[in-house]
Amino acid sequence: MKVKEKRNLILSIVAVLLCCLYLFILESDSVVHSYAITIIERSCIYAVAAVSMNLIIGFTGQFSLGTAGFMCIGAYITGVLTIPVEMRDQIFYLYGMASWLHDIKLPLIVTLILCAVVCAGIAALIGWPVLRLKSDYLAIATLGFSEIIRAIFGWDGLGKITNASYGVSNIPEFKSIFECVIISAVCIVIMILLVNSSYGRAFKAIRDDDVAAEAMGINLFRTKQLSFVVTSAFAGVAGGLLAVYMRSAVTSTFTVALTYNILLMVVLGGIGSISGSILGAFIVTGSQEWLRFLDREYTWSELIPGIGNTGFGAMNVPLLRNGFRMVVFSLLLMLVVLFWNHGLTGSKEITWDRLINGAKKLMRSKKEKAVSEAE
Amino acid sequence: MKRSKLFGIALGCLMAVNLIGCGASSSSSSTGSDAASGDTIKIGIFEPKTGENGGGGAQEELAIEYANYVRPTVTVGGKEYKIQLDWQDNQSDKTVAVTAAQKLIADGVVGVVGGYGSGVCIAAGSYYSNAKIPAIGTSCTNANVTLGNDYYFRACYLDPFQGEVMANWAYSNGFTEVATIDNIGNEYTSGLVKTFTDSFTVLGGTVVDSETFQTNESDFKAILTNIKNSGVKAVFAPTDYLYAPLLLNQAHDLGLDVQWIAGDTWYSNVLIQDAGDNANGVVADTFYSEGGNPEFDAGFKEWLNADASRKATNLDTDAIVGNHAVSYDAYMLLCDAIEAADSLEGPAIRDALAALDESEGYACGPYKFDANGDAIKNTSYICQITSGEWTYQSTETVQK
Amino acid sequence: MISYLLQQLLNGLSLGGAYALIAIGYTMVYGILRMINFAHGDEFMMAGYFMIFSLAVFPWYFAIPFVILCTIVLGVVIERIAYKPLRSAPRMSVMISAIGISYLLQNLANYLFTAMPQSYPQIDILKHVYTFGNISVSRVTIIAPVLTIVLTFLLIMLVNHTKLGMAMRACSKDQETARIMGIKVDNIITTTFVIGCGLAAVGSILYFTDRNTVQPYSGSLPGLKCFVAAVIGGIGNIQGAVIGGFIVGICQIVITAMGYSVFSDAFTFALLVLILIFRPSGLFGEKAVQKV
DSSP states (O other), X not given: OHHHHHHHHHHHHHHHHHHHHHHHHHHHTXXXXXXXXXXXXXXXXXXXXXXXXXIIIIISOOOOOOHHHXXXXXXXHHHHHHSOGGGHHHHTTTTOOOHHXXXXXXXXXHXXXXXXXXXXXXXXXXXXXXXXXXXXXXXXXXXXXXXXXHHHHHOGGGHHHHOGGGOEEOOOOOSSHHHHHHHHHHHHHHHHHHHHSHHHHHHHHHHHXXXXXXXXXXXXXXXXXXXXXXXXXXXXXXXXXXXXXXTEEOGGGSSHHHHHHHHHHHHHHOTTOHHHHHHHHHHHHHHHHHGGGXXXXXXXXXXXXXXXXXXXXXXXXXXXXXXXXXXXXXXXXXXXXXXXXXXXXXXXXXXXXXXXXXXXXXXXXXXXXXXXXXX | OHHHHHXXXXXXHHHHHHHHHHHHHHHHHHHHHXXXXXXEEEEEEEEOSSSTTHHHHHHHHHHHHHHHHHOOEEEETTEEEEEEXXXXXXXXXXXXXXXXXXXXXXXXXXXXXXXXXXXXXXXXXXXXXXXXXXXXXXXXXXXXXXXXXXXXXXXXXXXXXXXXXXXXXHHHTTOOEEEEEEEETOXXXXXXXXXXXXXXXXXXXXXXXXXXXXXXXXXXXXXXXXXXXXXXXXXXXXXXXXXXXXXHHHHHHTTOOOEEEXXXXXXXXXXXXXXXXXXXXXXXXXXXXXXXSXXXXXXXXXHHHTOHHHHHHTTTOOXXXXXXXXXXXXXXXXXXXXXXXXXXXXXXXXXXXXXXXXXXXXXXXXXXXXXXXXXXXXXXXXXXXXXXEEEEEEEEEOOO | OHHHHHHHHHHHHHHHHHHHHHHHHHHHHHHHHOSOOTTXXXXXXXXXXXXXXXXXXXOHHHHHHHHHHHHXXXXXXXXXXXXXXXXXXXXXXXXXXXXXXXXHHHHHHHHHXXXXXXXXXXXXXXXXXXXXXXXXXXXXXXXXXXXXXXXXXXXXXXXXXXXXXHHHHHHHHOHHHHHHTTOOXXXXXXXXXXXXXXXXXXXXXXXXXXXXXXXXXXXXXXXXXXXHHHHHHOTXXXXXXXXXXXXXXXXXXXXXXXXXXXXXXXXXXXXHHHHHHHOTTTTTXXXXXXXX
16 A cells, blocks of 8 residues: 555656646747647636535535626736736726725735635625525525626726726736646645545535534534635635736626536536546636637538548538537537536546556456457 | 645646647647748738627628738748738637637737727737737727737727717717717727717717616617607717617617717618618718729629628628728738838837838728827718618818 | 606516516426526527528418427427436436536527527517507517416416316426326426427517517526526416516616616526525415525
């Protein structure tokens, strides 16, 4: 057993080092690799959002869909507090920025912590009535809250603070890719620590059987509240990061569709698996980019080399047209939900042991196949 | 122990996924550079194909395609380069716009043409300037697109000018009291409503009723009833095109009979198709009025009619609108600047654009850019729909 | 002033009528399956597209029944593919499946019909405009609330006075017992979807005739609002859903007319939370909603 642990530790260290090396390579020539950097940054941010959503949906079993709303709060806080002071009059040209706020500019880390604190506070307030509701009602009430938050930020009465729904632009970007990756990693590690603590076990107990959990002495409401508050706080941080990534915060980004998109990542990765959510975030974000070719019209000759530009080769490949990519995605989601409802990781974490065992099995079956074919 | 395993594996996965991703992206760009290695350069087209401005974007893309047909090459350093258009859809969405801009930069485009709608251009602008890639806006009329951005230029006029023109028109046609309709969250609409209101008040008119609605609203009966109740004779509604037929049809149902005044977005043949008789009388301004440059008109019409699918994209007409003209010009401006700079380097092209002063070869020239990078224009064409057709009314000039 | 108020009231009633018809679909499905059919709003949007295409081919008196039929088929197929296999699955899976279908329908519509709003065909007999002094109304504005009330009345008769209705009520009370009593639960569920989708198709005709355009996302927010309407009226209660629909519709018009269009959606959800906190069974619901 000791040997295995040692092996796993070494593998982990190697993996982390390789990751850092890869990021260094990207960073060393950030103009050339800007596209890859964009995808990684976005994936990391969505990973934070997905893991936080998984905390309440997967670990606590409460179907809350308020993620987009809290991300909206985080994005606006970050936006308003980090844009350069000299740009503010130009950005707030319609309303003029409130004078008390005009000269307050904070470093990114401080604003992100502020995002977490504010979102946690609001979640605690909202959670008091909402968490008494069950499944469907909870889902629709949190969805509703997310819309209400969006409306408040888009209200022109608050224009002096939020610039209403015109949004805040010119937010300074990440200094390097490391800033984004490290902040995301720290957030995820904190959530992993929480899940593995006694609180995490209480969450799972509620998910599996709330009556039994209550009988075991778990304060249902308190525990759900805690889970909701932590979820919302990290959703807020993810929103803040997203604002920095997009360099702008606009209410129209934070619609129900954003929540559904993150839900897709959680479901695809496996409800109740943190590594699954991270994987889901990377796969969904990444493939949404790589599958862009599905949105373009091609002729057969462009796809299959050497069949000439006439006849069959000049015909358009059927189905490929603008919007097909998202159809493929939603079909994928449906297939996962209907036939593979544990997602990629099946509510278990990915570990080296599982990976190596899987690889061994694969090798063995290939060998057997080869043997049987030889016979 | 378990934690470190888990974390390590998670990071490992991230990396694996991204390596694949990078491979995919580099392979796709390498196919591009294979072509570029010889004598091809790329020009990025940053337009919405989908989303709320998809229709406007499609029209501009047509004109750019035509411009590319007219002028498929540029000559730099005595060598002729073929221009390859790199289409990226910004989906009328500010988030997607950023990714689309990054993609263009990663593809190594020499310059960017586009786009329709100010919001997406503002979102993408700083990426172009960071990458030192010059961009020429087609019909993004909000001041913030070029303000404080050395690399963004613009071929069309600005909202303050447009608002002033429409205010002048309204006042000089005897409307002293008007209502305005503003789309909260839309830079284009809000900017126009604000400048219109300012200019109109200075002229001596009053805005009696200012109504607002949210993006994606489809039910305007409540605000239209308010306008009806206010008793005005004219309404200024410079909304995105999307809302035009809804406003007109619902106003008809409510018996609201007023003079509709709008901005350049309403100047589209789709409006006549979508709103039918209810569109009669609508007044809008535009960058270019058909007949302004017979040579451009004839060439573009011939090209449109040559292919049924092109004509279908233009909604089965060969009518020419302002967006066609400015998009054509934006492409030509970029080509001229590349040749004037005699270089494929961003800063050199930028300087050439800033110094450019040309009058030949454009649909609605002459062109010269001011310090902000905005084309100096003081003319707008007012058009009106009469018996199912856009007809030219007057040319408005504002002295700055 | 009076004519102004009357005009706004008519606007609200016509919107409320369409909402009410959609809300019935939510309330019936929830009553029997205990799930929010998140895709219901998108079925309603698809009905809008069906109308565009069928009216291009058929005259209106064929087109309307054809659209209703198509929507019903769509609804039943969705139920068979996405909900039936998950009957015994945890509720969260069913809900995710419903969200997935809604996502799929929106993207499919985006793909098939493009994101550009399509103009909804004008059915002349619905668009005739009446003018009474200062008030103008199109015929559809008057038809919407009247038709809603007539259809609701027929539906209530069906539920309360036929064998089928009795079976439906039994299923919604206790599915297991109903099954033991020899009721074919799956058939009853299908019937529920048939009725819900049929009414949504009628609602879509009323709604879109007034609004002139259909786009892939035009079903999502009205859908959520109609669910809220169903909750306000007391889930599972048909009259309640109708009254809830009118309340939501009129509130929306009033708030927009007062110049707070930003809050017109938010208000609906605020209403929902208030109702859930103070009267979880809705205005007319009988049994209390399960609480923690």
